[in-house]
Amino acid sequence: MINKASKVLLEVKNLKAEVGGVEILKGVDLTVRAGEVHAIMGINGSGKSTFSKVLAGHPDYTVTGGQASFEGQDLFSLEPEQRARAGIFLAFQYPVEIPGVSNSALLRLAYNTLQTERGLEELDPLEFDDLIQEKIKVVEMDPSFLGRSVNEGFSGGEKKRNEILQMAVLAPKLAILDETDSGLDIDALRIVAKGVNSLLSSDNAVVMVTHYQRLLNYIVPDYVHVMDGGRIVRTGGKELALELEARGYDWLRAAA
Amino acid sequence: MNLTQKNLTREQCFEQLLLGKTVKSTGWLENIRVEALAHARILNFPSVRHDDWRFTDLSQLYLHGFQPVDSFARLTLDDIRQWLIPGAIRLVFVDGCYAAELSDLKHAGAGVVVTSLAERLGDRQVESSFGRYAPYKQDAFVALNTNFFEDGSWVHVTGEVARPIQLLHVASKREVSSAIYSRNMVVVEPFSRATVIEDYVGLEGGTYFTNAVTEVVLKNDAQLQHIRVQREDKDAFHIGHCTVEAGKNSVYAATSLAFGARVSRHALHIVQQGEGAEMHLNGLALVAGRQIADTHTQVDHAAPRGKSIQLHKCIADSSAHAIFSGKIIVHTGAAGTDSVQSSRNLLLSDKARIDTQPQLEIFNDDVSCKHGATIGQIDAGALFFLKSRGLTEERARNLLTHAFAAEIIDKIPVPALVESLSKTILERMGGLST
Structure with a gap:
């Protein structure tokens, strides 16, 4: 939902970043306001996944130029955990398995960390259980997954649903979904999309990084950006995604 | 004197x-x-x-x-x-x-x-x-x-x-x-x-x-x-x-x-x-500061169809030194022995040291013996994941270290002891992270 009057959450200007000495992002500009849904599309290697990781503060990537601010605060002066506490959430393309840490324990630890940050009361295990029982309905997850180690032995779809469960619990202002649709069958995709849609409000925003138009049938974007060669080369509405689906990416590259 | x-x-x-x-x-x-x-x-x-x-x-x-x-x-x-x-x-x-x-x-x-x-x-x-x-x-x-x-x-x-x-x-x-x-x-x-x-x-x-x-x-x-x-x-x-x-x-x-x-x-x-004896050996050494902890195990399979399954873990921080030596001997006549030994180790600092020494001595055919050893550090991907969920570096490292230890601790069939040991580990790690 586009509302030009709503608050700017994320403002990225001429962002440049490299990994292992190779420049991947070569000047990205993006403005995200509260209430908006953005899709960033592009071929493999275009830099779209790098962009999401740089925003979350992944240590493998070095910012070499440009600025990014989150609610007016310099993003790059913040550690990853400070960004999370400020309200940024990254749903991982490849969710990490953590043997020995139960899903519910991690969720409660993360939730209480944010509660403390927001000056709110921490929840004890019983109170948290009430909350989590509500939240797992969002992603239609079996409660037995709560007691299991984080992502250990989960299928691809279960891992992605688990990411959205974390998003539901942490209630971020800006959720960045890094290829959340990859590796999902159609049923899982529908569940994940339904979960994300149920979390959208006029106060938060979503940036979806995706290769395929398919996801956008379920989570309808306000803006579609096409990334190529480390830059956003075209921005349009949801119809741009359909055009990409029909014509591929080559015509854009030729035009650029 | x-x-x-x-x-x-x-x-x-x-x-x-x-x-x-x-x-x-x-x-x-x-x-x-x-x-x-x-x-x-x-x-x-x-x-x-x-x-x-x-x-x-x-x-x-x-x-x-x-x-x-x-x-x-x-x-x-x-x-x-x-x-x-x-x-x-x-x-x-x-x-x-x-x-x-x-x-x-x-x-x-x-x-x-x-x-x-x-x-x-x-x-x-x-x-x-x-x-x-x-x-x-x-x-x-x-x-x-x-x-x-x-x-x-x-x-x-x-x-x-x-x-x-x-x-x-x-x-x-x-x-x-x-x-x-x-x-x-x-x-x-x-x-x-x-x-x-x-x-x-x-x-x-x-x-x-x-x-x-x-x-x-x-x-x-x-x-x-x-x-x-x-x-x-x-x-x-x-x-x-x-x-x-x-x-x-x-x-x-x-x-x-x-x-x-x-x-x-x-x-x-x-x-x-x-014959037919079975054993499960789990071990964990968690050391920091200038501690030295050595675990030596020896299993003698001296009769047929014996089984041994062993998992030993060492966690060493600061300038600590952990040692594991695990010897498995399959004697003549111990046919059908089935043995698996695994040594997994976590180094939390550049100055810490872990020596692991799995040893197999087999004097018999018809046995199945496997062993392996790994030494690693805190997984950077897992660390970033936890930080991206709002946990501080220290908290995230402690959680991952505790999880590494928990695989051994959680198997102890005495819940009150598991709880008390978990607390001990967290206390030790409080000292570790400084």
Whole structure:
């Protein structure tokens, strides 16, 4: 939902970043306001996944130029955990398995960390259980997954649903979904999309990084950006995604 | 000569220990003691040239002149409450002496005898088992223990015992560096089953040397869960030895944990004497600061169709040093042996060190033996994931370290102990992350 009057959450200007000495992002500009849904599309290697990781503060990537601010605060002066506490959430393309840490324990630890940050009361295990029982309905997850180690032995779809469960619990202002649709069958995709849609409000925003138009049938974007060669080369509405689906990416590259 | 000052040599330290208080006993035990002392004199302390000790730096231990414990320290239940396991059958020893008033034997009913060893020396069962397994003719520490121990535990299992049996060895806080000898003897009769927890703890603020020896006999079809917890005080030294003889179709499940002490070593030697014996060995050493923790295990598959599954983990932070040596020997005739050994290690700092040495010796065909070792650091991907969920670096590292340890701890079938150990680990890690 586009509302030009709503608050700017994320403002990225001429962002440049490299990994292992190779420049991947070569000047990205993006403005995200509260209430908006953005899709960033592009071929493999275009830099779209790098962009999401740089925003979350992944240590493998070095910012070499440009600025990014989150609610007016310099993003790059913040550690990853400070960004999370400020309200940024990254749903991982490849969710990490953590043997020995139960899903519910991690969720409660993360939730209480944010509660403390927001000056709110921490929840004890019983109170948290009430909350989590509500939240797992969002992603239609079996409660037995709560007691299991984080992502250990989960299928691809279960891992992605688990990411959205974390998003539901942490209630971020800006959720960045890094290829959340990859590796999902159609049923899982529908569940994940339904979960994300149920979390959208006029106060938060979503940036979806995706290769395929398919996801956008379920989570309808306000803006579609096409990334190529480390830059956003075209921005349009949801119809741009359909055009990409029909014509591929080559015509854009030729035009650029 | 009575050396109490620090900075002794290896020889002086040994001489000082030989001056320990002579414990008078009669008959069969006196003969063993005399023999043990004679062997101790011959054996002397091992040096790093000794192959079994080449990674283990005992020089810090040798600096001290350890005095015998000559008076009984009166502790109260409040002093040791943090280590008590609710509902357990409990023997408590303070500085190697039996503390009846701290022990709790009211649950030791039918199926088990749990008593002070010294009170039971007239028992034919004790006489026929004691000293038969511990290598007091080969190992100087075992020899010293055998000569100087005053008391210990006697656990005789003749049925199915549901409650855990805790053998709590407490070091009191003493003015002088003290030598403490702990001794345990566990015999499990056929078709009997029990859970035994050997627990070594120390009150804060003393330098002492615990020398612990345990002998375990599993008769045919016997089952034992044997948990050994070394959570001595930080300036302590701890050298332990446990020998297990496993009979036909017996099941021995052991967990050995090393958290405490400045320098510690535990040697576990299991001989599968009867065919079809099965064992599960789990181990964890968690060290920081300048701690040294050494775990040596040896499994002798001496009969057909034996099974051994072993997982040992070391976690070392700061300038600590952890050592694991795991030897598996499949003897001639031990056909159909099935053995898996895995050593997994976590280095938390650039200055920490872990030596792991899996060794397989196979003198037989028709066996399946697998072993593997890994050494790694905290997974950077997992660390970033946790930080991206709002956890601080410290919190995230502690969580991952705890999770690495939890794989061993969580398998212990005594929930109250799991909880208490989890707390111990988190406390140690609080110290680790600085």
